[in-house]
Amino acid sequence: MYFSLLIVLGSAYLRSMQASDVQTIIIICAKFTSHLLAEEVKALHLPVRSVNLLDVTTEGTVADAMRLNMHLRTAHRVLFLLKSFKARDGIQVYKHIRNMPWEDYLTVQSYFSISSFVRNETIRDHRFANLKVKDAIVDRMQSLYDKRPDSGPAQDQAVFFLHWREEEASIYMDTSGESIARHGYRRVTVAAPMQESLAAAVIRSTRWHPSQPFVNPMCGSGTLAIEAALIKAGKAPGLIRENYGFMHLKNYSPVLWEQIKAETARQAQDTEAQYSSHTKTIIATDHDPKAVQAARENAAAAGVAHLIRFEVCNFEETPLPELLPDQEASVVVLNPPYGERLGEVSALEPVYQGIGDFFKQRCAGYWGYIFTGNLDLSKKVRLRTKRRVEFLNARIDSRLLEYELYVSH
Numbered sequence: 001m002y003f004s005l006l007i008v009l010g011s012a013y014l015r016s017m018q019a020s021d022v023q024t025i026i027i028i029c030a031k032f033t034s035h036l037l038a039e040e041v042k043a044l045h046l047p048v049r050s051v052n053l054l055d056v057t058t059e060g061t062v063a064d065a066m067r068l069n070m071h072l073r074t075a076h077r078v079l080f081l082l083k084s085f086k087a088r089d090g091i092q093v094y095k096h097i098r099n100m101p102w103e104d105y106l107t108v109q110s111y112f113s114i115s116s117f118v119r120n121e122t123i124r125d126h127r128f129a130n131l132k133v134k135d136a137i138v139d140r141m142q143s144l145y146d147k148r149p150d151s152g153p154a155q156d157q158a159v160f161f162l163h164w165r166e167e168e169a170s171i172y173m174d175t176s177g178e179s180i181a182r183h184g185y186r187r188v189t190v191a192a193p194m195q196e197s198l199a200a201a202v203i204r205s206t207r208w209h210p211s212q213p214f215v216n217p218m219c220g221s222g223t224l225a226i227e228a229a230l231i232k233a234g235k236a237p238g239l240i241r242e243n244y245g246f247m248h249l250k251n252y253s254p255v256l257w258e259q260i261k262a263e264t265a266r267q268a269q270d271t272e273a274q275y276s277s278h279t280k281t282i283i284a285t286d287h288d289p290k291a292v293q294a295a296r297e298n299a300a301a302a303g304v305a306h307l308i309r310f311e312v313c314n315f316e317e318t319p320l321p322e323l324l325p326d327q328e329a330s331v332v333v334l335n336p337p338y339g340e341r342l343g344e345v346s347a348l349e350p351v352y353q354g355i356g357d358f359f360k361q362r363c364a365g366y367w368g369y370i371f372t373g374n375l376d377l378s379k380k381v382r383l384r385t386k387r388r389v390e391f392l393n394a395r396i397d398s399r400l401l402e403y404e405l406y407v408s409h
């Protein structure tokens with residue numbers, strides 16, 4: 001009874017929001033992944049207005065921004081436009097921001113944070129612009145209630161973002177708060193874990209289909225295998241995370257969020273049932289027992305441990321599932337170490353050569369992939385690449401290298 005009432009109330013609230021308050025939404029992402037993010041936005045039936053190097057622009061309501069936070073795998077932040085204006089200097093920024101109705105978004109008990117991108121000749125340090133925005137907000141609240149909300153650097157509550165280039169300025173509600181590039185399931189890490197949003201982008205860049213095997217030797221803390229399992233299960237990352245920036249705003253509707261979660265959970269059940277006969281075609285192995293244990297714990301936190309077969313072994317001994325029909329969509333994906341110093345690079349040369357041997361001797365019929373930040377080492381694989389996909393892993397220029405591994409006759 002209560003659940004049915006929740007859905008009815010949430011639906012009414014959603015319809016009222018969709019009928020008005022449509023605004024520009026900018027979704028931030030990592031370099032070279034915006035085309036993948038645009039596909040995700042289209043899949044949610046939202047328009048794609050522009051695709052840039054570091055972001056995708058769409059439009060919708062606050063409810064749509066909540067849905068984007070729930071479903072997007074390759075995004076970092078979802079910014080909802082509050083106001084655009086012209087400003088030559090910090091004084092004009094302060095005036096515009098102070099005149100906005102911040103009492104609609106915050107209470108005097110609120111905590112908020114300001115972040116920004118600033119390219120203006122009057123500003124040498126973006127922190128000065130942040131201070132102007134913060135002062136404008138608290139001065140507005142002080143004038144209305146004789147009290148002021150708290151503010152600081154932590155982004156675990158309400159967050160607002162200033163984009164200011166020359167005289168064009170916009171203030172956004174950062175509906176994500178802390179970056180949604182982290183999907184909320186990582187409990188244990190080993191050396192140099194891949195960020196969750198990057199892992200999702202890497203998987204989306206392969207030829208893998210969720211009905212086919214996904215094999216991940218050198219799995220480390222399991223991010224690639226877990227992201228593949230989440231995709232296979234149709235489980236949105238927002239079902240794992242518990243805190244978003246929009247939850248700390250005055251107009252936040254828990255009823256609406258519960259409706260979005262319930263609808264998403266039902267979709268996940270339908271998707272996982274579609275591939276239930278192939279529950280162990282995701283394989284994750286590592287020679288380090290601690291890494292495999294970390295991957296198991298992270299997969300359990302993500303709710304997908306039942307979809308992954310974990311084993312402790314060298315990558316050459318990784319078990320490979322028998323190829324299913326449409327073997328074109330079966331993949332083996334490795335993320336080997338890159339090496340930062342000369343001695344480390346030399347020691348890794350036999351590893352990359354061994355990966356090439358593993359591909360040739362055991363992976364015929366699969367598509368092989370190596371994600372690496374060291375293209376010199378990749379030459380030791382001694383196989384011709386079919387495709388090279390550019391990525392940026394933290395600040396490391398990286399490539400996803402694709403190899404077509406033919407079946408010999």
